[in-house]
Amino acid sequence: MRGPYTLARVAVTVRAAAAWWWWAGVVAALPGLAVTFGPTGRRIGVLSGAALFVVALVVTALARGGRHKARARAASRAAKSVFLQDRRITARAWLRRRRWWLLLAFVLAAASNVALPCAGGMLLGGVGAGLWIRSRRLARIERAADALLWFRPDGDPANYQLTGIAAGDAAPGGGPRRHR
Structure with a gap:
């Protein structure tokens, strides 16, 4: 590609998604703790929500697991x-x-709290936790390659580009860079 263009970090997008899904899930699950009525009750809702959290975490963390490594x-x-x-x-x-x-x-x-308290929010939280695990896996890939993974936000997101490990303002994995 000729001329200047913009690159965005792959790990930063995954980490941003993780944060938003996690907090949306936490906030959506909180009203379910106050629900004492409904067809299932609080205990069944929280237990089924915990199961949904684990399933969502595993599926999100492992789905398309080799994609980032192959693109890197x-x-x-x-x-x-x-x-x-x-x-x-x-x-x-x-x-x-x-x-x-x-x-x-x-x-x-949040609306699912009426039927199954906390379950919908815990499902969203599981997606967020799975994405956070995926960002940690991206950090390992970046450290192993000694390069940071970038993509063009206005182009094909499957075409990754590499820069040195010190480029940009985010550490491997998309977190803030710690300055010493």
Whole structure:
């Protein structure tokens, strides 16, 4: 690709998704703790929610597990003319593109408290926890390759590009970089 273009961190998008899904699940599950009526009751709702949390965590963490590793092997070096997107901007862009889906999932999870208290919120929380595990796996891939994985937000997200480990403002795995 000729000319300057923008790259966003892969791990930052996964980590941003993890945070939003986790907190949406926590907030949606809280009203379920106060529910004392309904067809199932609080105990059944919390136990089924715990089972849904574990299933969502495992499925989200393991689904398409080799995808990032295969794309990292096929990645090319980023050009010197690229602009590296700040992690806050990347997280904000992720939320802006998916806010309505996240809001819909939150409303459905909160509404499910009437029938099965806490279960919908714990399901969303499990998705968030699974995505956080996936971001940790991305950190291991980046450390092993001694390079950071980036993608073009306006292009094909499957085409990863590599930069040195010190590029950008996010550490491997998408967390904030610790300055010493």
